[in-house]
Amino acid sequence: MKILLLEDELEYQESVSEYLTSLGYEVDAVGDGVAACDKIASGFYHLFILDIKVPNINGFEVIKYIKSLNIDTPIMIMTSLVDINDMAIGYELGCNEYLKKPFELAELKFRVGELMRKYYSVDDKSVVLLNGDFSFNTNKRTLLKNGSMIDLSAKELELVEYLVSNLDAYVSIPELKEQVWENKDIEEADIRMHVLKIRNKTSSEFITSKRRIGYKIDAKKV
Structure with missing residues (x-):
């Protein structure tokens, strides 16, 4: 599972990143808010761990950015700010956990583990089985193959x-422009490029295309 860590104090960043990696998590660590937003825009994460007092834009602004993208990934604030008003702001913006510095790594392990169990327990009703051993979790908005997540922008x-x-139904290019790109000025070649990138991350048969008809994804064949 993949975690984005926003922490500008190098000692904390290195120790937390190394510890979480030793627990089996994949960690992307950044030191400022702008870099965090760039990462968020370009990839999927199972958990955000955010410090608040960081350069360029603070952690609260990063949370606002996450919510503006309608991303429901859980958020943990990891900060030395202990004022009740700061905590209230964090929870009001949508954070799910608050970890005060300094802390024991064992406490970090427990809190991360609890969030992962809470938000990524398997609910069969939310999982759509797709052709080629792929599945899509509609609640968590994750694409997986044999249980391993596919990293998509x-x-x-x-x-x-x-x-x-x-x-199992073809979707036309005009419909994709309207529904996925919200009628923005995008060329058909750009849509084909997105499809190609997805196929490169999955398989050449994952998305089926038919000339002048459109694209589709097939359900798992029983």
């Missing part, structure tokens, strides 16, 4: 999500 995820919502 935000727009790639939207495209897969829309095709899954129209399972």
Whole structure:
């Protein structure tokens, strides 16, 4: 499972990143808010761990950015701020856990583990089985193959999500422009490029295309 860590204090960043990696998590660590937003825009994470007092834009602004993208990934604030007003702001913005510095690594392990169990327990009703041993969790908005997550950009995820919502049926280019790209000026070649990138991350047969008809994703054949 993949975690984005925003922490500008190098000692904390290195120790937390190394510890979480030793527990089996994949960690992307950044030291400022702008870099965090860039990472969020380009890939999927199972958990955000955010310090508040960081350069460029603070952790509260990063949370606002996450919510503006309608991302429901759990958020943990990890900070030395202990004022009740700061805590209230964090929870009001949508954070799910608050870890005060300094802390024991064992406490970090427990809190991360609890969030992962709470948000990523398997609910069969939310899992759509797809052709080629792939599955899509509609609640968590994650694409997996044999239980391993496929790392998609935000727009790639939207495209897969829309095709899954129209399972086994071709979706036309004009419909994709309207529903996924919200009628923005995008060339058909750009849509084909997104499809190609998804196929490169999955398989050449994951998204089926038919000339002048569109694209589709097939349900798992029983």
